[in-house]
Amino acid sequence: MSQSPRANAERLWQSLRSMSDIGATPAGGVTRLTLTKLDGEARDLFVGWAKEAGCTIRIDPFGNIFARREGRRPDLPPVVIGSHLDTQPAGGNYDGVYGVLAALEVVRALNDAQLDTERSIEVVSWTNEEGARFQPPMLGSGVFTGVFSLDFGLSLTDKEGIRLGDALSDIGYAGTDHIAATSIHAALEVHIEQGPVLEKEAIDIGVVTGAQGQRRYEIQLTGQSAHAGTTPLDYRADAALGLARSIEAVRRIGIAQGEAARATVGYVSLSPNSPNVVAGGAVFSVEFRHVENNTLDIMEEALLKEIQQIADDTKLEHSVERIIDYAPISFDSRMVDLVEQTAKQYQYSYKRMVSGAGHDACYLSRVTPTAMIFIPCVDGISHNEAEQIYPNWAEAGANVLLGAALAKANDVEK
Ligand SMILES: [Zn+2]
DSSP: OTTSOOOOHHHHHHHHHHHHTTTBOTTSOBOOOTTSHHHHHHHHHHHHHHHHTTOEEEEOTTOOEEEEEOOSOTTSOOEEEEEEOOOOTTBOSSTTHHHHHHHHHHHHHHHHTTOOOSSOEEEEEESOSSOSSSSSSSHHHHHHTTSSOHHHHHTOBOTTOOBHHHHHHHTTOOOOOOOOTTSOSEEEEEEEOSSSHHHHTTOSEEEEEEEOEEEEEEEEEEOOOEETTTSOGGGOOOHHHHHHHHHHHHHHHHHHTOTTOEEEOOOEEEESOOTTEEOOEEEEEEEEEESOHHHHHHHHHHHHHHHHHHHHHTTOEEEEEEEEEEOOEEOOHHHHHHHHHHHHHTTOOEEEEEESSOOHHHHHTTTSOEEEEEEOOGGGOOSSTTOOOOHHHHHHHHHHHHHHHHHHHTOOOO
16 A cells, blocks of 8 residues: 555645736636637646646647657557546636646656656646636547547537637647547546535545436527506416426426436526516526436426416416437446545545536546546535535545556556
8 A cells, every 4th residue: 555656635625826927816716718818828737737748748639638658568559547627617626637737746656766667658728618708518539539520510609609729720720730539548537526425425536427407498488578557367388387387397307206306497487588478488598407317308208298388377378499319328347446445545535426517527428438526626616616626535536546547547458
């Protein structure tokens, strides 16, 4: 046990602090949207550090950065570790950034320990994980793994009409290196939990077994807008009433599937949305999440039935359109076991858990054995300037990443 190399907690924390200066907000968070000048600065800082640590830098045509610490056998597929440097607007200092800098700390710690590995280790920073400036999220890893075509990704535009491809060129990160997604030995991503469980239960490490599936719907209810004074209640086709009943129904559908189910109405819009007019139309979102696809099927069926019933009862027309369908992800069981074993080896408390959010690792898991490591974050707050972690939490995640990456980098059997 004592021979296990360890992350340098202070260096990791210092690096996090320095990175936080780029795009820092007065409230202590950071705004560093993908492919902005600030994102370019963050990339430059990371690349500079990686070079100092002896890495070779490659950048693919979508701007994903790969910093390679060469192994003894460069011909073998590498182990890929990392996350993303972009943030939400008024976002936090750790979502994604921690995963990239902890991966960099793995390289630095291996250098300190003068440990060579059989396979190369590549620290990766994926482009546009957040999907705040360009939709959809997890775009860099999605293009890399073939979920989206390169042309699709490059031709997306932001609110100002700027093409992603142009933004990428402007900051100097339109690379020309072709890195094959098909020859990666294993992938690992460490990330803050973005939920309250680990902190509440005082657990150091989340051993992530997979990610929830997600389905999102856009629902329209159409009635008749009418004068609020002259139209008796019985003669109304009131979309606001249909909306209210639908929100209740969505919660019921969630509760019926137990603790692991999530059911959310997060967006609503009434028209004409005027205090003295009966609403003639309602548009709202419904989002379901669960680890089992067939539970999502059951929830969807219940939703269609409930909305039909509500529309009939309230004399409304209705339409339900499914606009997102992400299947649940199960990470490679041997990779999950490895993360658990490594947490044990470093004597951290741990718990198996499912990710409630999407991550680059979800797409990576399509092309290579993949797992994720979670660390706690204060009050589970994320995508927020108040996002906070402590140095010892950061250290624990980096140590588990280090141990697991080292094991995979020395695993020369196919
Ligand atoms: Zn993230």
